[in-house]
Amino acid sequence: xxxxxxxxxxxxxxxxxxxxxxxxxxxxxxxxxxxxxxxxxxxxxxxxxxxxxxxxxxxxxxxxxxxxxxxxxxxxxxxxxxxxxxxxxxxxxxxxxxxxxxxxxxxxxxxxxxxxxxxxxxxxxxxxxxxxxxxxxxxxxxxxxxxxxxxxxxxxxxxxxxxxxxxxxxxxxxxxxxxxxxxxxxxxxxxxxxxxxxxxxxxxxxxxxxxxxxxxxxxxxxxxxxxxxxxxxxxxxxxxxxxxxxxxxxxxxxxxxxxxxxxxxxxxxxxxxxxxxxxxxxxxxxxxxxxxxxxxxxxxxxxxxxxxxxxxxxxxxxxxxxxxxxxxxxxxxxxxxxxxxxxxxxxxxxxxxxxxxxxxxxxxxxxxxxxxxxxxxxxxxxxxxxxxxxxxxxxxxxxxxxxxxxxxxxxxxxxxxxxxxxxxxxxxxxxxxxxxxxxxxxxxxxxxxxxxxxxxxxxxxxxxxxxxxxxxxxxxxxxxxxxxxxxxxxxxxxxxxxxxxxxxxxxxxxxxxxxxxxxxxxxxxxxxxxxxxxxxxxxxxxxxxxxxxxxxxxxxxxxxxxxxxxxxxxxxxxxxxxxxxxxxxxxxxxxxxxxxxxxxxxxxxxxxxxxxxxxxxxxxxxxxxx
Numbered sequence: 001x002x003x004x005x006x007x008x009x010x011x012x013x014x015x016x017x018x019x020x021x022x023x024x025x026x027x028x029x030x031x032x033x034x035x036x037x038x039x040x041x042x043x044x045x046x047x048x049x050x051x052x053x054x055x056x057x058x059x060x061x062x063x064x065x066x067x068x069x070x071x072x073x074x075x076x077x078x079x080x081x082x083x084x085x086x087x088x089x090x091x092x093x094x095x096x097x098x099x100x101x102x103x104x105x106x107x108x109x110x111x112x113x114x115x116x117x118x119x120x121x122x123x124x125x126x127x128x129x130x131x132x133x134x135x136x137x138x139x140x141x142x143x144x145x146x147x148x149x150x151x152x153x154x155x156x157x158x159x160x161x162x163x164x165x166x167x168x169x170x171x172x173x174x175x176x177x178x179x180x181x182x183x184x185x186x187x188x189x190x191x192x193x194x195x196x197x198x199x200x201x202x203x204x205x206x207x208x209x210x211x212x213x214x215x216x217x218x219x220x221x222x223x224x225x226x227x228x229x230x231x232x233x234x235x236x237x238x239x240x241x242x243x244x245x246x247x248x249x250x251x252x253x254x255x256x257x258x259x260x261x262x263x264x265x266x267x268x269x270x271x272x273x274x275x276x277x278x279x280x281x282x283x284x285x286x287x288x289x290x291x292x293x294x295x296x297x298x299x300x301x302x303x304x305x306x307x308x309x310x311x312x313x314x315x316x317x318x319x320x321x322x323x324x325x326x327x328x329x330x331x332x333x334x335x336x337x338x339x340x341x342x343x344x345x346x347x348x349x350x351x352x353x354x355x356x357x358x359x360x361x362x363x364x365x366x367x368x369x370x371x372x373x374x375x376x377x378x379x380x381x382x383x384x385x386x387x388x389x390x391x392x393x394x395x396x397x398x399x400x401x402x403x404x405x406x407x408x409x410x411x412x413x414x415x416x417x418x419x420x421x422x423x424x425x426x427x428x429x430x431x432x433x434x435x436x437x438x439x440x441x442x443x444x445x446x447x448x449x450x451x452x453x454x455x456x457x458x459x460x461x462x463x464x465x466x467x468x469x470x471x472x473x474x475x476x477x478x479x480x481x482x483x484x485x486x487x488x489x490x491x492x493x494x495x496x497x498x499x500x501x502x503x504x505x506x507x508x509x510x511x512x513x514x515x516x517x518x519x520x521x522x523x524x525x526x527x528x529x530x531x532x533x534x535x536x537x538x539x540x541x542x543x544x545x546x547x548x549x550x551x552x553x554x555x556x557x558x559x560x561x562x563x564x565x566x567x568x569x570x571x572x573x574x575x576x577x578x579x580x581x582x583x584x585x586x587x588x589x590x591x592x593x594x595x596x597x598x599x600x601x602x603x604x605x606x607x608x609x610x611x612x613x614x615x616x617x618x619x620x621x622x623x624x625x626x
Contacts, residue, residue, distance in 0.1 A: 011281075014394075015251040017383055017456065023249070023394045028417060033245055035214035036237035038078075038115045038207070040244075040279045045075035048255075048282035055309065056104040058176045059289035060297040063305050067104045067177050071282065074108070076204040081112035081195065083202035086209040088142055088169050090117040092216060093431060095138045097167070099124050099131065099154050100146035101290035102265055104176040105195055107275065109144045110265055115207055120220040120232070121266040124154035127480075127533020130230065131157055135166050137232055138220050139427040142169045144195060149182060150175045150290060162190030171195045175290065214238040217432070220424050221268045223370040223475065230477070232424040233370045234434050235268075242417035243373040244272050246393040248280035252338060252381060255281045257312035260305070262288035262298070262320075267473075269344070272374035273315050286311065293320050303332035310336040317344045317473030318351050318615075321363060322503045325354040339364045339381050343389075344473030348502070350612030365389045367459060371445055372396070373418040377459050388458040399444070400453055409452045409462050413444040420445075450591075462591060467558060469498040469508045469537075476537045481510055484531035485542070490519040493548045496539060497558050499565035502613040510539040511561050513548055559587035566592050566616055573610050579603035581623060594618040 012023045034040040044053070049072035056067045069077070085096060096113035098121040100106050113119035120138040122131055124146070135143070145151075145158035150173060161167050170192045174181055184192050212218065218237040222230035253259075261274035278285050286309050288298055293316060302324060305311065314337070321342060343366040352363050367377035367389040376398070379390035392398045395417055401410030422436040439446045451461045469476040478496035485494040493513040498506035512524060524542040532538045543564075549557040567585035574580050574596070582597040594616055596607055601622045611618045 011249060011251075013251055014249045015380065015382070017380060017391050017458075019251075020391065020394060028242065028395045031245070033241055035241065036114075036212045036216070037111060037218060037240060037276060037279075038211055040241065040276065041071075041075055041078060041111060044279045044282055045071040047071075051282050052284045053279075053282075054104070054107060054285055054287065056107070056176045056287045057289050057305075059291075060295045060301050062177075062289075063301055063308070065177070066286070069104075074111075077108045078111045078115060079207050080199045080202045080204045081108050082115040082207050082209070084171075084195075084199040085112060085116040085142065086207075087202065088198075090142060090209075092117060092210050092212065094118065094142075095120050095140040095220065097122055097135050097138060097140035097143040098145075098265065099143055099158055100173050101151045101154065102270075102287060102292060103146070103150060103173055103290055104287075105173045106144070106265055107287070109171075109173070109195065110271065110275070113144070114218050114237075115211065116209060118217045118219060121271075122222060123264070123266045124151055124157065125534055125536065126222075126230070128157050128160065130533065132161060132164070132166060134222055134230065134232060135161055137424055137426055139432070141167055142171065143167045144171045144173060146290075147172045147174050147182070147184070147194070149178070159185070159187045159192075162187045162192075165189055171198055212237055214241070217421075219271070221271075221370050222266070230475075233420050234422060234424050234432070235373055235420055239373045239418050239420060240272060240276055242395065243375060243393075244276035245280060246395070246418075247273055247277040247375055247378075249394065250378075253281065253283070253312055255283060257281070257283050258309050258336070259283055259285045260288070260309075260311045260314040261285050262292040263315065264292055268370050268374045269315060273341070284309075293317075299323050299327050302327060303329045303334055306334045306337055307332040312336055313339055313341065315341040315343070318342055318347045318505055319472040319503050321355040322348075322351045325351065325358045329359060334359065334361070337361050341366060343367065343375075344470065348505070348613055348615040350502075350609070350614070353612065367461065369447055369449075371420050371439065371447070372414050372416075373420065376414050376418065385454075385456075385458045388454065388460050391456075391458055398453065398457075398459060400451065404452070406453050406455045409450055412447045412449045412451045412459070412461075414447060415444045419443065467497075469496065470505055471498075471501075471507055471536055472504040474536055476508055476534075478508070480534065480537050481508055481528065481532055481539055484528055484533075485510055485512055485524060487531060488519070488524060488527050490514045490516055491524070495548050495556055495558055495561055497562045497565055499540065499562075500569050500614040500616050505615055508537060508539045509541045509543070509565050511543050511545050511548060511564075513546070514544055559592065563587040563592045566594060570594060570596070570611065570614065570616070570618075573614070574607060577603055577606065580607070592616065596620050598622045 053071040053074045054069045057063045094117040146154040148155045172194045219235045220232045263270040339362045342363050364379045368375040377390045397415045399413045404410045422434040425433040481496035482494040485491050491512050492515045496510045499509040501507045521542050529538045549560045563585040571583050579598050579600045584595045
């Protein structure tokens, strides 16, 4: 359905791969898009003032009693909060840090911080020293954080940052639909106040400061690096608007479609896909409670939530769909949901099959990275391309290597309006020091990922050139694990890799060498759990080797370790099958490939079913004479 404000110029047909050429026949600059996230919000509030913009669930059990806000109310709340930040000294090139689990007020704070200055959302689960480094690098002097009742650890970290002199103001968020607030503890070296109290006397009808422009910095999002603390990727308003428009231009959704959101707001997908993109169409977004997809109770209620709110689509990682596949739909009417978006890590074919069989909902893969704002590749409901993550999105371009022909594997490069300006390295009297750090050359972003394009331009991922471990869509820096193990007095060498996992895609495991026989693998596993700063990064296993693999020039070589980890976990998955003769994992080709040799052909179907739960390329061979 279209309206006078929902024109064909803004919303071209976009539900087939062949639509891309027609879309790009109109230059992006001629589409009349808002320049900034603030203009986008203001336009939405003018067009649909009484339409529900946000529906935020206090928690999974309270999905029938949410906090609702219209587009007009959301704009007024953002004005009010931005004015409070302006009064605290936030100007166009100043940063506001966010350290909180999701709640109703956090959505307002994020948009307000982009209006008053620049927003830096930070994962509260990061080690405290990493949080401190990100705050230091961003230059933030104001932090918006969870109250002790919402997230006690996040508040404690914020208080510690203030006591260390890193921030001057601590603004505190309350749980969604909370009642009487508790008295906040005092914090040395900083003012502490509930956000609701800090904004109470501020104007709601307009922003009193300087609004942003398209080229201005909008946000700093942290992303996994290869060493040390996460990197801070800078995004402009133009980056965010271009990517959000491409996502909103999906013809499967219209202004009446309802979106479900549960990813944490320190994840760029949560901002671009489930906050900014819906503003283009005036869509309602239903936000899960503070734990999001980590709330076990959510899964038991999920299909009733879909039925009640008539959810049309959602965005999640493979782990989410693996769990939902096991939850009976029952009598719930989920016909409103035609497709669900999956990304952030490889989708095991077994997860796809089990979810789609159980629900009738198609999983739509995509591909993107923080350095290209968010999404760069999408797939289509009615066009299946096995093994592909989809076609490039409008106005973005993809090449393989220096321009390799279809079918040839190489590094994936991306160009276009969503490519970030670079990483934030710090701030001085001249402003932010931002550098591409060699990842951007002549406008092309080196993704560090490997893949190939087919004859129709669909992208196929074949591996990662980088060593990041991706657990349930969350990037884990292996150096964090390695440094923790190397701090043990008996450990002389350590390398961490990803081991395939049925639910999380992969989980971290570590291989070490030791200087004496007095320490066991069990001892080192306990040590790692105690010394790795982030729980999700703690290895699931620590294995002692006589020597760690190295290349011919003496550099660490992790592929053999990935192969060993893969062989072990697949052997465990098939341990009770008598017809398995051998499981071999090879890394000679630059990626891990698995060959399972069987004695009898009758076992092939069961082996294929079990291996389908893992995102690992496997080949099944049956011995002759079975």
